[in-house]
Amino acid sequence: MLLTPRQFMLSLFLAAGTGAAVAGGASDPAALATAQAIAARPANEGRVGTMHFAMRNGSGDTRQREALMFHSDTPETIRIAIFFTQPAMISDTAFLTFDHRVGDDENWLYLPATGRVRRLPVSDRGDYFMGTDLSYGDIKDDFKFGLEDWIFTSAREETVDGIRYARLEGEAQSARIIAETGYSRFTALIDTERNFPVDITYLDADGDPLKHIVVEELDTVGGAWTAMRFTVDQLQSGHTTVVYFTDMQHRPHLDDSVFDAESLAYGVPYLD
Template sequence: MKHSLWVLSLAAVLPFTASAQDASREAREIIEAVNARNDGAYVSRDATFELTDRRGITRVEKTTGYRKYFGDEKRTVIFYTEPSNVRGTGFLTWDYPDIDAEDDQWLYLPALGKVRRISASDRGDYFLGTDLTYEEIKKENKIEIDDYNFSLLGESEVDGAAVVEIEAIPVNETVARELGYSRIVLSIDPQIQMSRHSEYWDVNGNRLKTIHNGNIEQIDGIWTVTEVNVINHKTDHRTRLLFENIDYETEVPDRTFNRQMLERGLR
């Protein structure tokens, strides 16, 4: 598991250098610090998804999820518990540290009674009716650093906190189409090594969506987002994600993260 040994301050990155190469390197170092942020050796938590369409009709879904590090490899599993028509649906991901290894992701749909593998080319698809992609569910506020080129844009403020604005551009067209984005602007709070707000543009350069991380607090000494609000500007669909019963102290058994458990569920 990667742990950050320092907290990057604004003074470390501002004022920006005149060199574009230096600015790019500084931006990448900030993202590296975000990815190295301590997020616990394991965690269990409940989550509520509130999905609201353009007519204002809201659907509520509830899940229970677990995450655990196996060395530098991260495994995550999510089980749907409500409503009844999605109960038993499960999503399992093994996120490998080796950039040349394709991460393993599986989706279990009880109505079909089988597990479907999610390939890397599908990682930009939206996750089960939400406005978050499979990649974003897997990464949990962290970023696959080799997917992007980064640059510093300046500084601003989000929710009263000073942030550094970083632009992320996919390294090539293939990655852009896999992720579904041509550009992202991340508002990184260096004091907590986390994005507070991010804006996304689709592969055609049109404004696509906004993700806002709210109610960031320390739980068991770990900075934690307890509310995520996503707006899809194309469809006017919204996702509100609320986390509760967050526990970083109770160890999660290894067997929780295998395909057999994915099919069996929480019963």
Template sequence: MHRTLRRLALIAVSAATALSLPLAALAQKAMTGDEIARNIAERPNADPRKGTITFTMRDKGRSRTRAAKMLRTESKATHRLLLAFDTPASIRGTSFLSYDHKAADRTDETWLYLPATSRTRRVPASDRADSFMGTELSYGDVKDSFIFGLADYTFSSAGRAANGRYILKGKARDAKTAREIGYGGFTAEVDPATWFPRKIAFTDPAGRKLKTIAVSDLEKVGASWTATDFTVTNHRTGRSTKVTVSGLARASGANERLFDPARLDRAAGRMP
């Protein structure tokens, strides 16, 4: 009797083990580069957030600081980012606005208001690679918010790093795109718990080492993650920019008129 029960128990264990093997294999299934990039692009980003963003630019032992109030929210299928600078006094009132459209057939839009000219100008897509406000970030870096443009790159996966992060590689789709975004490609470490890149190494359009972005800290508002401490290092110039976000909080009832490009000259005095 005992021998029969023991045999039945062994059969049950063997069956459970055999059943669990496909599930374990499925859990360990490698993800393609396109799947990883899509998960990054589709991570929650809709929760309205506000805070103060500070850029500290370092060059040969010298440093300069610029600070702006930040407001990030979503309207229908568009992520919107508004920055209104108040430090230093020489750029106070300068405001930046971007519309990042989800639909592939819509072109993203970016505007910059400069008090010195009293004019709001639209930043063309061809200027995405230009330096943003003297930092080591480009306009595209700021607008994209750690999301790789699905139309800009072809993606591949290089497996996982020892820390469990996915290794995602991207290559600019063509020479024109590379010139426009300022990058020939990148290699990124992506945290699967947040689908946030924690380290990105970019090359220039010629394939040479250009700059690295290292994310030290993230904070969550609702379901949406924000990088609150990261450093951008330009390997060609030796300059770096440290970016910190303080006072990150939910922005309830944000005034929709703040996101009107025609009112960008008044954004600085009306930020929540």
């Protein structure tokens, strides 16, 4: 069986360990409490919006992509479906993720060129999403830090431009997490009133800065704080992805068929 690059790297990490430090022991209590507050951030039952991607390479050339995003939050599972509509060459490409409160998460990808829906292994969550600087895991995590992925090592107050934040830091729980996500550590500024990270830097498996995410616009949708615009800088390639939403609507009763993996091939769902 042929392995994907991500799966090959995972096998190497588990066989030989990594060059990055892997956290041991328990989280700092204050840091864990901050991470738990972020994880418990109130969510709306459902929202729909147009998702825009502007991808700029190191030479300054920019490509645009557009998709329709459906987000549903239930007591059991957070579901996100993304259907690309522009440009024509990737139109009808679709991604679906289930982030279960209990049990393993699930991800699917539909590529029109193949004509089939492919289930993505969890080990692929560090792969880049549709040519952007976001990983599949970044999309799924929705500006939260997986409590099962990280040892939270520090949380301290920090003032930036006269505004007080919490500085949260974490290290990967294990070599497997580093291999799956591509991240060994992170440091983040947390808006403690909203329990929302507004500035995140991730380090790679060698402990070098890899990715910087800045949330530039927050708004409430159905009573839940939502990132409406953010920028992702890939610090090692010089690539940048700007993501922003338009026409965001609170849709609390999205039909389950929107989040059906086998229906991804049918294209963008119709909403009344």
